[in-house]
Amino acid sequence: MKYLQLIAVASLLFIFSSSLFSQTVNNGFTQSQIDSVRNSVTGLSGPGKPVVGNGVGGWRSGSAGVMYSGSYPETGWTTMPPDKTSGSVIKNGLLPPIKPLMELHLRDAVICVGGDGNYYLTGSSGNNIWAWAEGVEIWKSSDLKTWSYLGLVWSIEKDGIWEKEWQNLHGKPARALWAPELHYVKGNYFIVLSMPPTGISILKSTTGKPEGPYIHATTITDKPFVRGIDPTLFQDDDGSVYFTWSGANKIAKMKNDMSDIAEPFRNIVLQNPDHDSLHHSVKCMKRGSNDLGHEGAILFKANGKYYLGAADEYEGRYSSCVAMADNIYGPYTGRHESVPCAGGGNFFKDRKGNWWATFFGNDDQSPWREKPGIVKIDFAKDGKIIVAKDQELSQRPQPDKIIENNGLKGNLNVHDPVMIKQGDTYYIFSTGMAVKTSKDRINWTNAGSVFGRDSIKFNWWKEDIKEKIGLWAPDIHYSNGKYYLYYSVSAWMNFNSSIGLVTNTTLDKNNPAYKWVDEGQVISFKNGGSGVNVIDPNVFIDKDGKNTWPMVLTKQVCVW
Amino acid sequence: MRLVELDYKTGKLKKDPPDITTLTTSLGEGVFIIKGPKYYYIFASRGRCCAGDSSTYQIVMGRAENVKGPYLNKEGQRWVDNKYSLFLAGDTTEPGRGHNGFFTEHDTTFIVYHAYTHAQKGASLLNIKPMYIDEDGWPAIFNTNRLFKREY
Numbered sequence: 232m233k234y235l236q237l238i239a240v241a242s243l244l245f246i247f248s249s250s251l252f253s254q255t256v257n258n259g260f261t262q263s264q265i266d267s268v269r270n271s272v273t274g275l276s277g278p279g280k281p282v283v284g285n286g287v288g289g290w291r292s293g294s295a296g297v298m299y300s301g302s303y304p305e306t307g308w309t310t311m312p313p314d315k316t317s318g319s320v321i322k323n324g325l326l327p328p329i330k331p332l333m334e335l336h337l338r339d340a341v342i343c344v345g346g347d348g349n350y351y352l353t354g355s356s357g358n359n360i361w362a363w364a365e366g367v368e369i370w371k372s373s374d375l376k377t378w379s380y381l382g383l384v385w386s387i388e389k390d391g392i393w394e395k396e397w398q399n400l401h402g403k404p405a406r407a408l409w410a411p412e413l414h415y416v417k418g419n420y421f422i423v424l425s426m427p428p429t430g431i432s433i434l435k436s437t438t439g440k441p442e443g444p445y446i447h448a449t450t451i452t453d454k455p456f457v458r459g460i461d462p463t464l465f466q467d468d469d470g471s472v473y474f475t476w477s478g479a480n481k482i483a484k485m486k487n488d489m490s491d492i493a494e495p496f497r498n499i500v501l502q503n504p505d506h507d508s509l510h511h512s513v514k515c516m517k518r519g520s521n522d523l524g525h526e527g528a529i530l531f532k533a534n535g536k537y538y539l540g541a542a543d544e545y546e547g548r549y550s551s552c553v554a555m556a557d558n559i560y561g562p563y564t565g566r567h568e569s570v571p572c573a574g575g576g577n578f579f580k581d582r583k584g585n586w587w588a589t590f591f592g593n594d595d596q597s598p599w600r601e602k603p604g605i606v607k608i609d610f611a612k613d614g615k616i617i618v619a620k621d622q623e624l625s626q627r628p629q630p631d632k633i634i635e636n637n638g639l640k641g642n643l644n645v646h647d648p649v650m651i652k653q654g655d656t657y658y659i660f661s662t663g664m665a666v667k668t669s670k671d672r673i674n675w676t677n678a679g680s681v682f683g684r685d686s687i688k689f690n691w692w693k694e695d696i697k698e699k700i701g702l703w704a705p706d707i708h709y710s711n712g713k714y715y716l717y718y719s720v721s722a723w724m725n726f727n728s729s730i731g732l733v734t735n736t737t738l739d740k741n742n743p744a745y746k747w748v749d750e751g752q753v754i755s756f757k758n759g760g761s762g763v764n765v766i767d768p769n770v771f772i773d774k775d776g777k778n779t780w781p782m783v784l785t786k787q788v789c790v791w
Numbered sequence: 792m793r794l795v796e797l798d799y800k801t802g803k804l805k806k807d808p809p810d811i812t813t814l815t816t817s818l819g820e821g822v823f824i825i826k827g828p829k830y831y832y833i834f835a836s837r838g839r840c841c842a843g844d845s846s847t848y849q850i851v852m853g854r855a856e857n858v859k860g861p862y863l864n865k866e867g868q869r870w871v872d873n874k875y876s877l878f879l880a881g882d883t884t885e886p887g888r889g890h891n892g893f894f895t896e897h898d899t900t901f902i903v904y905h906a907y908t909h910a911q912k913g914a915s916l917l918n919i920k921p922m923y924i925d926e927d928g929w930p931a932i933f934n935t936n937r938l939f940k941r942e943y
Binding site: 645 | 904
């Protein structure tokens with residue numbers, strides 16, 4: 232009897248302990264469930280491959296699997312439809328025609344300027360960050376153009392502690408690593424990372440080198456430092472390092488040895504929040520549209536101002552929305568969309584003093600998805616982040632390159648051309664108000680632009696549009712002894728477009744009478760019909776059928 | 792796409808606010824209208840521009856007996872319903888072609904457009920081609936041995 236009882240107790244204990252075990256280890260997922268996730272995709276992104284063409288396409292990963300469009304497809308990936316990378320952010324002039332750094336599957340791409348002056352790229356790697364990742368991978372560059380692979384610097388399996396546990400991510404086993412960032416602060420390299428949906432770790436290099444090895448910097452090693460995702464660090468001018476994460480709702484200074492926070496977390500106050508529901512994700516909207524964003528925390532300092540931000544859905548774009556303050560704890564004000572479609576990245580100043588935003592592509596308006604890129608930025612007078620006009624790493628070909636193509640020769644790079652002739656010279660006018668000339672309609676030479684290098688020629692351009700003006704898709708005709716040149720006045724991040732008119736009695740720059748006279752705005756978004764972007768003009772001169780040009784006119788119309 | 796009337800002398804709006812004619816509700820950009828012997832021909836571009844080798848830009852056309860329309864495609868469907876006929880699409884050498892103007896000299900009307908050119912890594916290059924008219928009275932880019940006759 233006693234013997235039987237003992238067995239019963241023992242088996243009860245066994246049942247109890249195994250159920251306890253299944254609740255705490257790998258969230259109850261079986262080894263075969265985990266193996267099936269591991270075998271479904273690779274957990275490393277690897278060195279990367281050269282960009283083909285303009286680098287459009289890319290990956291879209293998610294709980295349902297991986298979609299891909301590009302030159303390096305692998306088995307098990309489905310085809311990503313073209314509407315997932317429409318590139319409309321470029322077509323609509325919100326972004327210049329940018330190109331990825333390499334063909335590399337990387338989300339949440341961030342670049343750290345190292346203590347040695349090199350640039351270090353990292354991000355969420357592996358082919359499906361909703362499944363699993365090997366750990367933190369790093370790529371190195373001395374010029375932001377050529378990148379070498381430093382490999383896996385921190386392995387979840389070998390170096391992880393609490394991070395090794397498989398989590399329940401949307402009902403499936405996952406050991407994913409989101410938004411790792413490398414920071415050179417306090418004279419050493421630190422990695423902050425998140426293991427969704429659980430929490431965050433802070434690691435430090437044991438060698439003072441970006442390659443590591445890395446160990447936990449914090450006293451807490453057996454559980455997350457904080458719950459949440461997307462951590463970031465920022466070192467202020469006085470050497471203090473601050474920590475924020477997720478939607479950048481809270482901030483705290485770190486202890487000097489980075490072992491813990493040095494003070495309680497403070498809540499961030501955002502003054503004058505942007506209550507336009509189109510400028511927020513549904514998640515933020517449900518909370519009253521009072522937030523900067525909902526994930527992908529950003530914190531940096533430029534020109535004496537602190538910039539705090541988070542990624543949000545801004546008119547359908549996954550963009551970092553950023554506000555400014557004179558004090559790191561706030562209050563922050565002036566929330567704005569920084570670089571369109573560049574949410575989940577970071578901002579950095581290169582060795583020459585230029586500022587950049589990283590870009591990875593996470594919405595249908597992007598030219599590519601889940602590949603690293605960079606966009607040069609400027610700061611407007613009010614401190615807001617704007618996209619820089621000159622992009623060194625753009626898709627734009629060399630404009631003065633000599634090309635022979637389809638029976639034409641010379642400087643053939645052009646967008647939206649129209650053609651006219653004066654005397655023995657043929658002229659092409661095109662987007663950017665760029666001019667080409669030819670004597671034979673075959674050999675073409677660039678001949679400057681209508682407005683020269685001035686970014687603002689006429690004051691009325693600025694009335695509707697405060698950002699940098701783009702002048703697109705001109706149309707030209709000759710009547711009444713004058714050349715009438717119509718053109719689109721538009722801008723990145725702006726749909727307050729209009730059509731302008733300039734006239735000139737000659738197209739010949741050597742003629743003393745050559746001068747483009749401002750005839751002002753012809754029509755704009757205000758009177759051109761609601762919901763219409765007033766660009767791409769064409770003026771058609773109709774006439775009485777019995778008379779020939781340029782006799783009796785019955786009608787002149789403008790279409791766009 | 793929209794149309795308004797301009798004053799011939801000033802080149803500006805004849806009336807402000809203008810009477811706006813809707814030509815299409817979603818179709819097209821980079822519009823250009825020319826007049827042949829019988830019809831007004833409208834051209835516009837659609838598809839994906841500015842994406843190098845992945846561009847799918849193409850030029851579409853329609854025609855009308857009145858400058859304000861209704862513009863119809865080859866099947867008689869209306870442009871205002873965003874129905875069009877293809878004039879020039881991309882191929883493997885030039886995946887995207889579009890945003891055209893026209894230029895007439897002597898008896899030849901040239902179509903001027905940009906094409907994303909595979910041999911130049913997807914760069915957008917100038918193209919100038921004579922335009923013809925086909926048996927059914929529709930503009931054609933291929934040589935039909937009959938040049939398109941532009942009235943104005």
